[in-house]
Amino acid sequence: MSNIPFAATTPISVSRVGLKARDANALASFYRDVVGLQELKRDGDTITLGAGSRALLDIEADQAAKPDDPRSAGLFHTAFLLPSRADLGRWIKHAIDRRIPVDGASDHLVSEALYLTDPEGNGIEIYSDRAHDGWKWNGAQVEMATRQLDIGSIVSEVPDGDAGWQGAPENSIVGHVHLRVGDPAAAARWWHSQFGFDTVAEYGNSAVFLSSGGYHHHIGANSWQSPGAGRRDASLTGLAWVEMRSADAKAASTYEDPWGTVIRAVPGQPG
Template identity: 85%
Template sequence: MSNIPFAATTPISVSRVGLKARDAEALANFYRDVVGLQELGRDGETITLGAGTRALLDIEADKAAQPDDPRSAGLFHTAFLLPTRADLGRWIKHAIDKRIPVDGASDHLVSEALYLTDPEGNGIEIYSDRPHERWKWSGSHVDMATEQLDIASIVADAGEVAWQGAPENSIVGHVHLRVGDAATAAEWWSKEFGFDTVAKYGSSAVFLSSGGYHHHIGANSWQSPRAGKRDQSRTGLAWVEMRSADAKADTSREDPWGTVIRTVPGLPG
């Protein structure tokens, strides 16, 4: 069994994500078949998926919901972090074998990632981190980029072991949000969670973290400049749940765009 990724060892990290779906069954099947999550339980109209015993994704059924508006505030992608590069290689072989459509693939220096979209338009990242001891920092900012991914090298690391679903200690490493203004998002996450700004892409994207991770939260206005409050009747992101070592009880708050951010107590790991 691989160790828990560094992203989950920080004082605050992402616990899980909630999605609202018109067809929860079909969406759950996608996350099982494509991402490799396992069904952990059901509660009414909500299906909980995860890896091992760790819940990572809740899918809430709402057949009356309107489709998500990609120009509004909401979810850019949920990023599922696999424990090792070999695990990512196995997922890539799985994607090739099953002819899973992929939207993109990038080497970000700190991580290696592939991107896809679920049947209801929610963005997904599947990635593995390079060892955090090797990340390069310029003061308080970590060096990240978007370069060509060496898929052959990653697949070679997988060896002959086949993909058998998301392995134990897979986590949601980060969540990337659509917001109306990146600077406002950075200010909110700093005030509410004490997050550090560790990278910026101009004035339209910001990356924030706890404990020296490359980012637990990304926020961009690439598709959603000057977006207002979210329309809660639409599909897509229902909430993001953070785990905090300092939290004494479950709490819930909304960011400036009405995105629900939950906090639950819990030790790192």
């Protein structure tokens, strides 16, 4: 079994994500069949999925919800971090065999990632990290880029005779969450003040990447589709909340960012 990824070993990290769905059963099937999550429990109108015994995603049914508006504040993507490059190779072979549509694939220097969209329009990233001791830092800024992904090299990590993709392996986590916001600078100020996050990368005025403990980012915030967006409409499908695990938290607490996105903090040690 692979070790827990570095992203989960920092003082604060992403615990899980909540989505509001018009068809929770269909969406849960997608995350099982395509992403490889396992259904852990059902509680009323909420379906919880995860990897091993770790809950990563709650899908809350709301048949009256309105479709999400990509121009509003909300979710850009939930990023599922696999423990190893070979695991990413297994998922890629699974995606090829199942003819799963992907929206893109990129080498970000610190990580290698593929992107897709779920049936209700929520963005998904499936990725693996390169070893964090090999990341390049320029002072407090980590070097990231968007380059062509070498699919063949990743797939070659899968040993001959391997059993192949068996679903998201134990120690898969939500490595980061990328948010749509109206103003990335305001988002950065909020994450600095409420969670003590560091700004580790900026793409002009349109995107900012923030983290705890030297990770390349636990939170991304961009205004690529949503410049000037106001408060999020709570009746929309899509992002319901993001839950952060914090070693400093004494009790569970709930915050709202400047766009009304609900951010939970729960006590918990790294790992």
